Amino acid sequence: MGADLFISYAWTSKGHREWVRLLAAQLKALGFDVLIDADVDYGDDLNGFMRRVADCKHVLLVVDQNYVERADTMPDSGVGKESRWIAEVYEDRDPAWLSTLFVDNASCALPAWLGDRMPKGFDFNHSPGSQQQFPGAEQIEDLWRWVSGLPANRDSATPIATLRERATRLEQQDLRSxxxxxxxxxxxxxxxxxxxxxxxxxxxxxxxxxxxxxxxxxxxxxxxxxxxxxxxxxxxxxxxxxxxxxxxxxxxxxxxxxxxxxxxxxxxxxxxxxxxxxxxxxxxxxxxxxxxxxxxxxxxxxxxxxx
Structure with missing residues (x-):
């Protein structure tokens, strides 16, 4: 059984890389099995990488402006290779298999290979002058609902704060014994x-x-x-x-x-x-x-x- 999620992103800057790793850590804390570049040493082994990606239940592209540029104009970059390989697998997958997360990408631009497919996207852009450095609980909840295969409509949903409270209660009970x-x-x-x-x-x-x-x-x-x-x-x-x-x-x-x-x-x-x-x-x-x-x-x- 593959991981719940593979995250593809560009090494735009040290801050951006840390942001993605924090995002992955947040999802892992919620109980998801998440793969990022540190977990996948693909090197020249195209088949090995393809198997890892193909086995994942979902793929998330963290799309900033640099990601789009690398995917479209730098085929030998890490993003370029990943985009090509993911595109090949995507053709045989359900549309819900892949999604995009927009950050530092106010126009929500997509790599050209996605064409008119328009996969589901999560807008993690923040307004100029905002002090927000990490997505809020509501955005994270939208993301984990997609990974879990839950509908975007939350009318019958249990808030993530309630789920965290329940998890804390269970862990505290386990600690007692x-x-x-x-x-x-x-x-x-x-x-x-x-x-x-x-x-x-x-x-x-x-x-x-x-x-x-x-x-x-x-x-x-x-x-x-x-x-x-x-x-x-x-x-x-x-x-x-x-x-x-x-x-x-x-x-x-x-x-x-x-x-x-x-x-x-x-x-x-x-x-x-x-x-x-x-x-x-x-x-x-x-x-x-x-x-x-x-x-x-x-x-x-x-x-x-x-x-």
Whole structure:
């Protein structure tokens, strides 16, 4: 399957080239697969280039005055070659396959090879004295509607701003469950753990032989279940002041312990190392109010250096 769009343009100036690359980047950000000159090294391989262009779902000519001049009078230039090759493919394509974008071309002049074909065009010219350096959202929307094969009439269209808002919402939701959000390399630290968002309701810290995972679930307004599932053993520290040398005796053979706010647990990982977790705050899930309150546990951890 070919790219969604190939963009043909002239290297009129550094500013023009950057403008086209920004345009391509904008379309890529919207999810389109876009090819420009940097993506196509055609050299002397006419057949290779033709295949790349022919496989594209659409071709866009960025037509400034220099593009027209090169296409018409400089057959050995990059634009001249591309124009000749695209013209050959165009004969066998649906008219909607190709379109033009006019910039710095107030008369909307076209290369001669297009003749009276008059493909659909997008006017990106700006008025003299305008500070506009990049097309606005409305023009970009016209362009992506063409690439997507949507009608120009927007009566039933979803505004691009709404689509961006939806995409942001989806990405934010994905980030909430991204494992990297629930991991720390530190041997000592503190965090607010929104455990319903984390894969397996687990938070990891440390590396290698010093890696630990806290697996929890809600229990009450001030307590949680802490499980041994991702490690080797857990235990509830039953005294207020315990020496690191005595931590091991608090480990239990059971699957879980139920610490309350202000209590601590000891964890042993698969390498036999120990860590202490202090439960600082517990928030139970609350769906009774006008705004949903997600469950979380604030905790502090440290890997025991002497273990």
């Amino acid at each position: 991204d494992p990297s959000q629930w991991r720390s390399p530190d041997l000592v630290g503190e965090t607010r753990f929104m455990y319903e968002d984390a894969p397996g309701k687990r938070f990891y810290w440390g590396l290698g032989a010093s890696e630990f995972a806290l697996a929890v679930s809600g229990r009450s307004y001030d307590s949680v279940y802490v499980y041994k599932d991702p490690i080797k053993a857990v235990g509830l520290i039953q005294v207020d002041d315990v020496d690191d040398a005595d931590l091991e005796r608090h480990l239990t053979p059971g699957r879980s312990v139920t610490p309350r706010t202000g209590q601590s647990v000891v964890l042993m990982n698969a390498h036999g190392r120990l860590a202490v977790v202090d439960i600082l705050q517990v928030q139970r899930e609350d769906t009774s109010g006008s705004q949903y309150a997600p469950p979380f546990v604030n905790f502090r951890w440290r890997v025991v250096e002497t273990s």
